[in-house]
Amino acid sequence: MKLIRDAAIARRVAVVDGIQGCGKTLFSSIVSSLERLEIEKYDYPLELSCQSAWLGLCDEQAAVMTARALT
Numbered sequence: 001m002k003l004i005r006d007a008a009i010a011r012r013v014a015v016v017d018g019i020q021g022c023g024k025t026l027f028s029s030i031v032s033s034l035e036r037l038e039i040e041k042y043d044y045p046l047e048l049s050c051q052s053a054w055l056g057l058c059d060e061q062a063a064v065m066t067a068r069a070l071t
Contacts, residue, residue, distance in 0.1 A: 014031060014034075014037070016028050016031065043070065045066075045070055046066075046067055046070045046071070049063045049066040049067055049070070050063060050067065
């Protein structure tokens with residue numbers, strides 16, 4: 001099977017980033033009214049659980065159980 005796709009996923013990309021309390025949530029709500037826009041939601045507890053297991057800071061089985069509980 002041959003996979004064919006464009007060389008670029010998107011021609012325009014908007015990234016909203018910043019420190020806590022700087023208005024990202026408000027700005028994201030305004031920007032989400034644009035066409036063809038996807039809002040990414042970062043799941044911090046799930047990511048931290050996976051990172052902790054990868055770094056060896058917690059048991060892998062504990063990370064798996066945490067991930068299952070969070071999803």
